[in-house]
Structures are given as structure tokens and as C-alpha cells.
Amino acid sequence: MLDKELNIRTVGDMIGYYPYKYIDRSKFYRISEINGNMPYIQIIGQILSFESIGEGKGSRLVAHFSDGTGVIDLVWFQGVKYITKTYSTRTFYVVFGKPQVFKGRINVAHPEIEKADISSLGDNIQYQNYQQEIFTDVEHADISVSTSSANKAKSSFRPAYNTTDRMKKRGLNSNAIAKLMENVFKMMTEPLKETLPNFILNRYNFISYDQAVRNIHFPESPEMLRKAQARLKFEELFYVQMNILKYTKERSRKIHGIEMPLVGEPFNEFYYKHLPFKLTNAQMRVIREVREDIKSGVQMNRLLQGDVGSGKTLVALMCMLIAIGNKYQTCIMAPTEILAEQHLQTIRKFLGDMNVRAELLTGSVKGKKRKTILDDLINGKINILIGTHAVIEDKVVFDKLGLVVIDEQHRFGVAQRAKLWMKNDTAPHVLVMTATPIPRTLAMTLYGDLDVSVIDEMPPGRKPIQTIHLFDAHRKSLYLRVQHEIDLGRQVYFVYPLIQESEKIDLKNLEEGYDNICKAFPLCKVSKVHGKMKPAEKDAEMQRFARGETQILVSTTVIEVGVNVPNASVMVIENAERFGLSQLHQLRGRVGRGADQSYCILVTKYQLANETKKRIQIMVDSNDGFEIAEQDLKLRGPGDLEGTQQSGMAFDLKIANLAKDGIILQMARQAAQEIVDNDIDQQNPNFAIVWKHLKEIRKSQINWGAIS
Ligand code: ADP
Ligand code: MG
Numbered sequence: 001m002l003d004k005e006l007n008i009r010t011v012g013d014m015i016g017y018y019p020y021k022y023i024d025r026s027k028f029y030r031i032s033e034i035n036g037n038m039p040y041i042q043i044i045g046q047i048l049s050f051e052s053i054g055e056g057k058g059s060r061l062v063a064h065f066s067d068g069t070g071v072i073d074l075v076w077f078q079g080v081k082y083i084t085k086t087y088s089t090r091t092f093y094v095v096f097g098k099p100q101v102f103k104g105r106i107n108v109a110h111p112e113i114e115k116a117d118i119s120s121l122g123d124n125i126q127y128q129n130y131q132q133e134i135f136t137d138v139e140h141a142d143i144s145v146s147t148s149s150a151n152k153a154k155s156s157f158r159p160a161y162n163t164t165d166r167m168k169k170r171g172l173n174s175n176a177i178a179k180l181m182e183n184v185f186k187m188m189t190e191p192l193k194e195t196l197p198n199f200i201l202n203r204y205n206f207i208s209y210d211q212a213v214r215n216i217h218f219p220e221s222p223e224m225l226r227k228a229q230a231r232l233k234f235e236e237l238f239y240v241q242m243n244i245l246k247y248t249k250e251r252s253r254k255i256h257g258i259e260m261p262l263v264g265e266p267f268n269e270f271y272y273k274h275l276p277f278k279l280t281n282a283q284m285r286v287i288r289e290v291r292e293d294i295k296s297g298v299q300m301n302r303l304l305q306g307d308v309g310s311g312k313t314l315v316a317l318m319c320m321l322i323a324i325g326n327k328y329q330t331c332i333m334a335p336t337e338i339l340a341e342q343h344l345q346t347i348r349k350f351l352g353d354m355n356v357r358a359e360l361l362t363g364s365v366k367g368k369k370r371k372t373i374l375d376d377l378i379n380g381k382i383n384i385l386i387g388t389h390a391v392i393e394d395k396v397v398f399d400k401l402g403l404v405v406i407d408e409q410h411r412f413g414v415a416q417r418a419k420l421w422m423k424n425d426t427a428p429h430v431l432v433m434t435a436t437p438i439p440r441t442l443a444m445t446l447y448g449d450l451d452v453s454v455i456d457e458m459p460p461g462r463k464p465i466q467t468i469h470l471f472d473a474h475r476k477s478l479y480l481r482v483q484h485e486i487d488l489g490r491q492v493y494f495v496y497p498l499i500q501e502s503e504k505i506d507l508k509n510l511e512e513g514y515d516n517i518c519k520a521f522p523l524c525k526v527s528k529v530h531g532k533m534k535p536a537e538k539d540a541e542m543q544r545f546a547r548g549e550t551q552i553l554v555s556t557t558v559i560e561v562g563v564n565v566p567n568a569s570v571m572v573i574e575n576a577e578r579f580g581l582s583q584l585h586q587l588r589g590r591v592g593r594g595a596d597q598s599y600c601i602l603v604t605k606y607q608l609a610n611e612t613k614k615r616i617q618i619m620v621d622s623n624d625g626f627e628i629a630e631q632d633l634k635l636r637g638p639g640d641l642e643g644t645q646q647s648g649m650a651f652d653l654k655i656a657n658l659a660k661d662g663i664i665l666q667m668a669r670q671a672a673q674e675i676v677d678n679d680i681d682q683q684n685p686n687f688a689i690v691w692k693h694l695k696e697i698r699k700s701q702i703n704w705g706a707i708s
Helices: 002-006 011-015 080-086 118-124 165-169 174-187 198-204 209-217 222-254 265-274 281-295 312-325 337-351 367-378 414-421 440-446 472-487 500-520 535-546 581-588 610-621 625-636 662-679 685-700
Strands: 021-024 041-053 060-066 071-076 092-097 099-102 105-109 112-115 135-137 157-160 301-306 329-333 358-361 384-387 401-407 429-434 451-455 466-471 491-495 526-529 552-555 568-573 599-604
Touching: 002 165, 011 174, 041 071, 060 080, 092 105, 157 174, 174 209, 198 222, 198 662, 209 222, 222 662, 222 685, 265 312, 265 337, 281 301, 281 312, 281 429, 281 451, 301 312, 312 329, 312 337, 312 401, 312 429, 329 337, 337 358, 337 384, 337 535, 358 367, 466 472, 466 610, 472 491, 472 568, 472 599, 500 526, 500 552, 526 535, 535 552, 568 581, 581 599, 581 610, 581 625, 599 610, 610 625, 662 685
Parallel strands: 071 105, 301 429, 301 451, 329 384, 329 401, 358 384, 401 429, 466 599, 491 552, 491 568, 526 552, 568 599
Antiparallel strands: 021 135, 021 157, 041 060, 041 092, 060 071, 092 112, 099 105
């Protein structure tokens, strides 16, 4: 059962199954304050009387239990005889269980019940304000509200373990696991082997592995629980970092890159004659970072983060010009055909009459045209190839590919990235661009193998987008605002959510919305685009909007990535409550690309969950993608963060939490870096324990390497 449901096979697996929270058994509720919504309650009092109710199947035993503030019913459907024999009236008991409402009365069925040790509790019974939980989340190490009894020999914290429905049916609930766990620890005669080297234990004043594991299950005291948590979180993050850094180090030693010593003529020509504006400081810094990388002789793997509109494309182009100046070809991969086409247009416009040839290769480039491009590519006549996944097909052969730019990283899988490596004898340099800003702590863990550059500065002269929250019911004022913008000659997006499971309803929403909008704006031309349309149709309709032939574009999230229509000044997001923060921010980035004041209008229903309210407020308050990503991480936890799903590894964390344990992560990163820097050859006996343990983890956990 443990194996099937929880993957627990060995004693090691078992003791590695940490509680997800602790129940403080020294705290009690007053019966008068109990309601049916509480997950669990603990009360102290006496049984006033027993009562047998009903006959046959529905028969049950009820104990009327009171603490002086009220009476609650304890109910048993089985084992009635045992109960009446074991428990008596006028004795103090501690009762623990889940309250529920039955026919208007609150009862607790099959509670845990044990005799109260009044002598130890004395006058010290701590009643809990009913709004407070009696649980201590593992995440929140702050459990300083301990009672006097909690500091006695045995702590009052009991572990709570996650179990599945199937397990519960067989009686394998949290308590049963706790008992098993207790037995496992009793069976172990020797202390558990240490997994961290002495210098780390000393530096951070950590308790031993053995102590930590025992205390994470059965805390001796709140203090010890805190120490156990700190040590185990550190350890977990430390070994994740060891893996990443070891890999990075080995790669940087092994993978020889293409040397590009020159800045080159094309770059200079562009910089002095064609560059239409001054680069921002951030753009210059990133170009310098790339330049340092590619002249060094080590293969570059760099992640370029920059908010929507921060000018990544230009940076990419200038890096490509350096590669071209060193007589190499370059390519840029975009996630969609539309984006690839836009890149082509943008890049050709930037290049003007320069002697640099950029071509497009997507799935829809066919026949003779395709053949010409493929031929010219292999003959080295094309300097920049722009395309979609099509460019990594085997048939696409370069003469000398030196630099690959990947736009919107999260839509390219690891496997596709790997395929690029095969295009050359020497792996090309890789620059990955993403507009989904990833908080630094996360980037460190996720992309440990990539160096990270950040454009944290917007080109001058942009007016910040104004974000407004409107309820559905205020559609009239929404339409007025939209009409006003259209009268000024601007264009408007209306975006509807499209989430796979409810695709049909969503499409219906979109169609209805479209009809309403057509009615509300009878003088406007309205485009409609959604994922169910054929790519060619979709493209044609988008182009119509981009050319200004239609004033309103009603769509699902297909426009999310990168489309550039500077004349569009309003982004209306319908059912905004259904979008995640990063997605909202991405969508908002579609406007504010011209010089005009732009607006993002978030339309939601009236009743919103608290978390949703927070999300919407963050959007209204902030235009900063990094801040939003940081908040997103806090609200949702890293597992849900867009673009991180494919990593498949960093988020199997058992105890550490990337959103909350940033400091511990930094400590772990630093310690791991020291070891990797000083002892990559695994010679130093002080570090032996680390290398050995790392190997053991690698063996037992699949997919560590997938992060690359
Ligand atoms: P991103 O790809 O990062 O979202 P883009 O590269 O599309 O952003 O740039 C957004 C717009 O800003 C483009 O129209 C681009 O030409 C312009 N731009 C880029 N860099 C600068 C700059 N330094 N000064 C002014 N405008 C710039
Ligand atoms: Mg872009």
C-alpha cells in the first residue's frame, strides 16, 4: 500500500516522508466557539452522559461532552461496547477530531480520546482563539507560541502526514503513519549517517542529520523543529545546487566553443550608421556580456531576461552581427510563424541597405522558395535565418552556424535545444530570450546551467500603461472608453481565456463576446482569432488587424506572445480572474508600444476569491514584470509558475520552498559553489561525504540531468 500510493519502499523512503504540518496538542478550543468548518479541533472536558440512538444500521452511541462553555456530541457507530467500558463520565478527557454538522448540531465522529493529564496542564490550559489554527504549517518555522507544557520532555507537536483516499479507507491515515514512523525509529539502533561535511555543519551551526530527521517527525521542542527544518531545507537545496554547479563546471571545461575574437565590420557599420536610437545602458551591458562570452572560446549558454518591450530583439540582432562579422551564420527561432515573420520584418528594417541577408524559414515556406533558401544556407549566402521549429529539422543544414537565438524560451523543450547541438561539429553559442521574467532565486535553481543577463531598463519615452479593474456589470463605461480610443484612431484588443478543459464553453464565450462587440460598435470592423482556426486563416486575420484594416481584435490568448501593433492602445481582458499573473502581464505588454497613453482593462465578475483580488490589485499597482513574477511566485508557489513545468526537477522539493527560502537557497548555493570551485576533481577528503552522497542521490532520483 505504501509502495503503491506513496512510492515508499525502503526505510530510507519512509523516514524521508516528512509531515506536512504539525498539530499542537497543547492547545484547545472552547466548545462554544466550534463550527463545522474547522478542519480539526482539540477540546478538553468531561462526558456528561452517554446515549444510544437508533437501531440496526443507523444505530450509534453519543457522548454528550462539555467543557463548561457548551456541549458537543461525540459519536460512535462501531465499537460501542469498548467505548462505554473504557470511558466514564466525570473524568477529564482530551478529545481530538473533525467537527461536522448533522441535523443542525455539531458532532465529532470517532474522535481520538485520551485521559487528560490535569496535573501537567494545571491552570495552564491554553485556549485558542477560534480564528487561529491549531496547526503549524511546515513552511512557517515560526512556532514560538509554544506553551509551558510544550517544553517538557515530550513536545506537544504531533506530525500530520499526507495520505491518499485509498489509504484512509484501509485505515492507513496520518496517525497510522505516525505510529509506523515511531516504530521505524525504534528499530534503528544506530544513528543515521551524516550527509553534510563538518565544515558546513559548523559554519551554520546545523544539527546532525540523525537529529534533524528524528525531529522533523517528532519534534522534541519547537526549537528543535526549527533547527531540523533549517538543516533539511539547506541540505535539499544544497544538493540541487551541487548537481547544477557540478554539471556547469564540467560543461564549461569540456565544451569548446567557437572563438569569435572580432567585433567586426557589420556590427560597427550598424552601430554607427543604422542604429535608429541610443541603446539603453542595460542593452549595452548585455551586448558586452555576450561579447565577452563568445570571444572566450567557451560555448555560450546565456539566458536573456527582459520585460516585454525592453528591446531584446535589437540586442539579439547586434549579437548576431558580431557573429556575422566573425564569418559565422546565425539563426533566430521564434515560437510561432507570426512572430518569426515579425522578426524578419523588424530585422530587415533595422538592417536597411546593409549587406547582410536575412531569410525566413517556416512551415509555410514551400516549393522552390524553400529549396533556394536551403541551398543558399548551405552555401553560406544567408547570414541570418529566421524561423520556427522548422529550422531545427535535419534537412536544414548551415555552412557555419555560430550563434542561435531562441525567442520565448519556455515554448522550446529541452530536447529541441539539444538538437541544435547536432548542427555543427562545434556547438554554436546560444542566447535564449524570455519575456517571462523569472525571479532570481528561481532562475538560479532552474537555469543553473545558463548564465543570466537582465535588461532591467525600458527604452526612454514610454508612457506606463494604465491598468484599470472593472466589473462585468460596468460594461457600458468600458465600451465608452473603448469608443473614445477608437475615435482617436487607435485599435483595441479584447481577449478571452481559453483553457483546455472548458474549451467549448470558452469558445462560446468568445463567440458571444464577438457578437456583443459587433453590436456595440456598429461602425467598426472587428477581427476574430482563436486557436481552432487554421493557421493561415488566423495569420490573415491578424495581419488585417496589424495593417489597421480592422479596429478591434477579439481573440483568445493566441496573441499572447510578441505580436507588435504599435497603434493598439487598449487591451481588454475578459474574465481576467481566470488568468495567472504572468499571463496577464504578457497580455498587457501587447499595448503601450507606441507613444500614446495605453490602457489595460481587466474585466472580472463581482464575486472574487481573496487571492484573485490580490492578483488583480498587483496588476493595477505594478508595471514591473519582475515584481509581478516575484509576487506570482509568492501567491502560487513555483510549481505553477509559467514556463517552469518542463524543468521536471527543481520542484520536487520535499521541504524547501523556493518562494520562501531564498536566504537558505543563497547559503546553499554559496557552499556548493565553494566545493565545486575547489574540488571538482573530488580529491579533498573534507568534501568526500558530499561527492559520495551526491552520487547516491543521483542513483535514486531520475532526471537530475534533465535540467540541462
Ligand atoms: P522585446 O522583444 O524585449 O519585447 P522589442 O525588441 O520588441 O522588445 O522592442 C520593443 C520596441 O522598442 C521596438 O519597437 C524597438 O524598436 C524599440 N526599442 C528597442 N530598443 C530601443 C532603444 N534603446 N530606444 C528606443 N526604442 C527602442
Ligand atoms: Mg520580442
